[in-house]
Every structure is written in C-alpha cells, then in structure tokens.
Amino acid sequence: MEISNLSQREEAFAESAMKEVMEPYELHYTDLLSLSSSSSSSSSSSIDTERLESITRAVMEALGPTGSGLITITGVPNVAELRNSLLLRARDLSLLNHHHRNRILKDHGLGSDVPLKSLDRCVSSFAMQLNYGHVSSESLDKHNTTEENIDADEYYKSMNDHFKDLGCSFRKLGLCMMDLGLRVARICDRAIGGNELENSLLESGTAKARLIHYHSSFDTCIIKDSGRRQRSNKGLQKSGPKNFQFKDRKSSCRREEMHRACDDGRACKKSSDLWQQWHYDYGTFTVLTSPMFIRPRCSSTEKGEGDCVEFGGLECPSPSGDTYLQIFQPNKNGICAIKAPPESFILQLGESADILSRQKLRATLHSVSRPVELENLSRETFVVFLHPAWNKVFDISDHPMKQNDQYGDHGERPEGDEEFKELAQEIHKIIPPLSARLKDGMTFAEFSRETTRQYYGSNGSQSNR
Structure with missing residues (x-):
C-alpha cells in the first residue's frame, strides 16, 4: 500500500464530507487534583462527592472503548509562560545552522530523534529524557565555548542568550505534564480497580519529552537553500547568519528563490496533506500542549532585494480553529478534528494503556493534518510520552486481543458513507495489527522495538513516508 493512494482517499473524503470538529471532554485542573488526591473524601459533602463521581464517569467514558480516547486538561497554573517560551523557540532551533544547533542542544541537555542533517525533513524534534524524581538544575547554564575563532565564539554566545533557560524550561514543563499523566492514571486505576497504570509509570521512572516543529513548506525550503549555500561557501563565509537572520551582505532569502529551490526537491511537494501519518502511540499516555501556529516574520532589505526570514516568527490563530490533530472515530463514521482550549493540555491514550487495562481504555488512532493551502504556516507543540518500565512484562493470556480496527470491538461495519469505508480500509x-506486534510474555521494550520495526523498518508499512 502506497501512502500516495491513501492521500487520494483522504482528499476524496474531504471533498465529499465535512470533517467533524470535536471538543473533547474538558477536565479542570482543580477537579483533577480532587479526583487524584490520596486523602479521604469522607469530609466532602454529598453534593461534591456526587459531582466528582459524575466527572470520573465522564473521564472514563471519554477514555473508554466507545470514547474518543483523549481529554483536555485546563486551568493548570503557572505554565502559560513556559509553554509560550518553548513553542516560540521550536522553529528557531529548526532553522539554525546544524553545527550551532548541536552546540545549543548539548549545552541544554537535549538531543533529537530525527535526522536533523536531512534537508528534506518535514519535522524537527528536540528531545530530553525526564525523571519522575527531583531534577537538579545543576549544569543547566554550563556552556562549552571552545571555538578558537573569537568572532564565531561571540556569535555563539549571542545565540545562546537567545535560547537562555531552554533546558530548564524543558524540565519544568515536562515534569508538570508528567504529573498530569500520573494523576489521570490514578483516576483510571480507581475506576478500573487496582494500580496497574500508575505503578507501571512509576516503575518506569522516566518519560520522553519532545519539542516538535512541523515545518511549513517555506521553512523546509529555507533549510535546503541554507544547506546548499553552506556547502558552496564552505570555509569562505560564516556558516551562521548575523542577528538570527537568514541573509548575508550579498544575498537575501527571497521568496521566489525559495520556491525555485523547491522545484526539484520533495520537501515542498508533499505527497499527503498530513504532517504526521496515521498511527497509534505505543506508550501509556501522550500529553501535549495545545499547538501554536507561526508565520515567518519577513522584512525587506534596504535595496529592495526581496523578503528575508528572521527568527521569532509571528504567532497566529489556527486557520481552521482546531489543533490539526485528528482522530479516527469509527462509531462516528468519520474523522474528527480536535479542538482544544488555548493553553490547555491534551491527554491521549496509547496502546500500553489499552493492554494494561484489558481494553477498558482504548488507544487513539490519530494523525496530524496540514493546512496545505497555507504553505508558510508552521505548527509547534511540546509533547511528553509516558510509558511502562522497559522490562515490564505484558501478560495477555486473558486479554481480549482484537485488532484496533476501524469497525470497533463489535465487528460491525458502519452503515452509509462509502467514501469513509474506503478511507478506513486504506488507513x-x-x-500493523496489534496482534502481529504483541505476544504474551513480551516486555515493553520488545513490544516497542517490534512496533517501530513494523511501522518504519525497511519492510514496514510506512517505510516510504
């Protein structure tokens, strides 16, 4: 199955039916605290107890087999500034010269799980491993400025000032989001019985945080053009632009040049209207910030040589009013675009939650769509992936193992809408079927490796993305 065929199905479905916009169940932070509190509720009034029980039922319905598999969490205090600071820097990191970006990432304890040297990449991801225990701020501000060239060193220092507190912000917001996941796990455990979910997260001790920049076509063209110029000017010019501006004294990144640079490349000619292809997360919970959308800030040179792109793009509202995260909803006979309140968090279920709960919770099949008519718009988000310990053994001897398919657990095909049926089959x-990736007695590490192989390995179902 080629991804391009799926893209054609998606386009046909979009033309024949309006995509439903879903507003997931909204859980306020104060209620999350009350529901996950370890203190006795005996002192609560009967009215308050009844209200909290009603909220628990609503949460479990949203995360259960017939629900959407996700909720939003609102009203989390003291995170707006952290969220905005991180998301605004995602694009800046992506557009940096590779050498300087590596130094920035190293100094702030960050890495990446995508090939950042690839000029054709459509996504840039910056990652950090987080611990559930107290994280020391020691070494957050240590910098390694060993360049022999003084000018390059001074340039690097000015860049580092731009990314000040990057690692610290990563940790603070990431730990906050880990706490949200733990609290939701506790609520689910109490409703299901036992402590399987929360204990599996605590036994893991770690989670992966990622700052993700979904490139606009224009961004990818800038990166490709910058890479070409660096190779052609190798050893003759500074590899980094002054004042975080992608131009030098003799040239500017004119918009028309960017489009010409894309004519012979795949970066700006997407074969799909998706930033991220359809998949299940294989962890327990995925906690995401509501996304930020950015347009490049453009300014004209004094000689009118065209537009050039600077760091610090302009935040703008979502063109469609939703997050561009979309989920597959068989019971609604369609695909739902997720709408989330500003500065909220989205929590969605992964396959490990499905497995550990014996399908009392249901993993979310999802993708990230692109506003293809707006090539200059990028999307920024911060994500924390919570998962069981790598040596956690999955006992599925009594698990109602059924592939999470488009027709739900009851095996009934939805009536009507032939376009949706065809799209469902293509997706x-x-x-890769869960039954083909998960065997009784597998550890989480083995399951994650097999899942990655079947999705993205040389013979994987999405190896030619």
Whole structure:
C-alpha cells in the first residue's frame, strides 16, 4: 500500500464530507487534583462527592472503548509562560545552522530523534529524557565555548542568550505534564480497580519529552537553500547568519528563490496533506500542549532585494480553529478534528494503556493534518510520552486481543458513507495489527522495538513516508 493512494482517499473524503470538529471532554485542573488526591473524601459533602463521581464517569467514558480516547486538561497554573517560551523557540532551533544547533542542544541537555542533517525533513524534534524524581538544575547554564575563532565564539554566545533557560524550561514543563499523566492514571486505576497504570509509570521512572516543529513548506525550503549555500561557501563565509537572520551582505532569502529551490526537491511537494501519518502511540499516555501556529516574520532589505526570514516568527490563530490533530472515530463514521482550549493540555491514550487495562481504555488512532493551502504556516507543540518500565512484562493470556480496527470491538461495519469505508480500509492497511506486534510474555521494550520495526523498518508499512 502506497501512502500516495491513501492521500487520494483522504482528499476524496474531504471533498465529499465535512470533517467533524470535536471538543473533547474538558477536565479542570482543580477537579483533577480532587479526583487524584490520596486523602479521604469522607469530609466532602454529598453534593461534591456526587459531582466528582459524575466527572470520573465522564473521564472514563471519554477514555473508554466507545470514547474518543483523549481529554483536555485546563486551568493548570503557572505554565502559560513556559509553554509560550518553548513553542516560540521550536522553529528557531529548526532553522539554525546544524553545527550551532548541536552546540545549543548539548549545552541544554537535549538531543533529537530525527535526522536533523536531512534537508528534506518535514519535522524537527528536540528531545530530553525526564525523571519522575527531583531534577537538579545543576549544569543547566554550563556552556562549552571552545571555538578558537573569537568572532564565531561571540556569535555563539549571542545565540545562546537567545535560547537562555531552554533546558530548564524543558524540565519544568515536562515534569508538570508528567504529573498530569500520573494523576489521570490514578483516576483510571480507581475506576478500573487496582494500580496497574500508575505503578507501571512509576516503575518506569522516566518519560520522553519532545519539542516538535512541523515545518511549513517555506521553512523546509529555507533549510535546503541554507544547506546548499553552506556547502558552496564552505570555509569562505560564516556558516551562521548575523542577528538570527537568514541573509548575508550579498544575498537575501527571497521568496521566489525559495520556491525555485523547491522545484526539484520533495520537501515542498508533499505527497499527503498530513504532517504526521496515521498511527497509534505505543506508550501509556501522550500529553501535549495545545499547538501554536507561526508565520515567518519577513522584512525587506534596504535595496529592495526581496523578503528575508528572521527568527521569532509571528504567532497566529489556527486557520481552521482546531489543533490539526485528528482522530479516527469509527462509531462516528468519520474523522474528527480536535479542538482544544488555548493553553490547555491534551491527554491521549496509547496502546500500553489499552493492554494494561484489558481494553477498558482504548488507544487513539490519530494523525496530524496540514493546512496545505497555507504553505508558510508552521505548527509547534511540546509533547511528553509516558510509558511502562522497559522490562515490564505484558501478560495477555486473558486479554481480549482484537485488532484496533476501524469497525470497533463489535465487528460491525458502519452503515452509509462509502467514501469513509474506503478511507478506513486504506488507513488500516498502513497500521500493523496489534496482534502481529504483541505476544504474551513480551516486555515493553520488545513490544516497542517490534512496533517501530513494523511501522518504519525497511519492510514496514510506512517505510516510504
């Protein structure tokens, strides 16, 4: 199955039916605290107890087999500034010269799980491993400025000032989001019985945080053009632009040049209207910030040589009013675009939650769509992936193992809408069946490796993305 065929199905479905916009169940932070509190509720009034029980039922319905598999969490205090600071820097990191970016990432304890040297990449991801225990701020501000060239060193220092507190912000917001996940796990455990979910997270001790920049076509063209110029000017010019501006004294990144640079490349000619292809997360919970959308800030040179792109793009509202995260909803006979309140968090379920709960919770099949008519718009988000310990053994001897397919657990095909049926079939051709990836007695590490192989390995269902 080629991804391009799926893209054609998606386009046909979009033309024939309006995509439903879903507003997931909204859980306020104060209620999350009350529901996950370890203190006795005996002192609560009967009215308050009844209200909290009603909220628990609503949460479990949203995360259960017939629900959307996700909720939003609102009203978390003291995070707006952290969220905005991190998301605004995602694009800046992506557009940096590779050498300087590596130094920035190293100094702030960050890495990446995508090939950042690839000029054709459509996504840039910056990652950090987080611990559930107290994280020391020691060494957050240590910098390694060993360049022999003084000018390059001074340039690097000015860049580092721009990314000041990057690692610290990563940790603070990431730990906050880990706490949200733990609290939701506790609520689910109490409703299901036992402590399987929360204990599996605590036994893991770690989670992966990622700052993700979904490139606009224009961004990818800038990166490709910058890479070409660096190779052609190798050893003759400074590899980094002054004042974080992608131009030098003799040239500017004119918009028309960017488009010409894309004519012979795949970066700006997407074969799909998706930033991220359809998939299930294989961890327990994925906690995301509501996304930020950015347009490049452009300014004209004094000689009118065209537009050039600077760091610090302009935040703008979502063109469609939703997050561009979309989920597959078989019971609604369609695909739902997720709308989330500003500065809220989205929590969605992964396959490990499905497995550990014996399908009392249901993993979310999802993708990230692109506003293809707006090539200059990028999307920024911060994500924390919570998962069991790598040596956690999955006992599925009494698990109602059924592939998470488009027709739900009851095996009934939805009536009507032939376009949706065809799209559903095409989507599930690129989703490796859970039964083929999970065997009784597997550890989480083995399950994650097998899942990654079947999705993205040389013979994987999405190896030619």
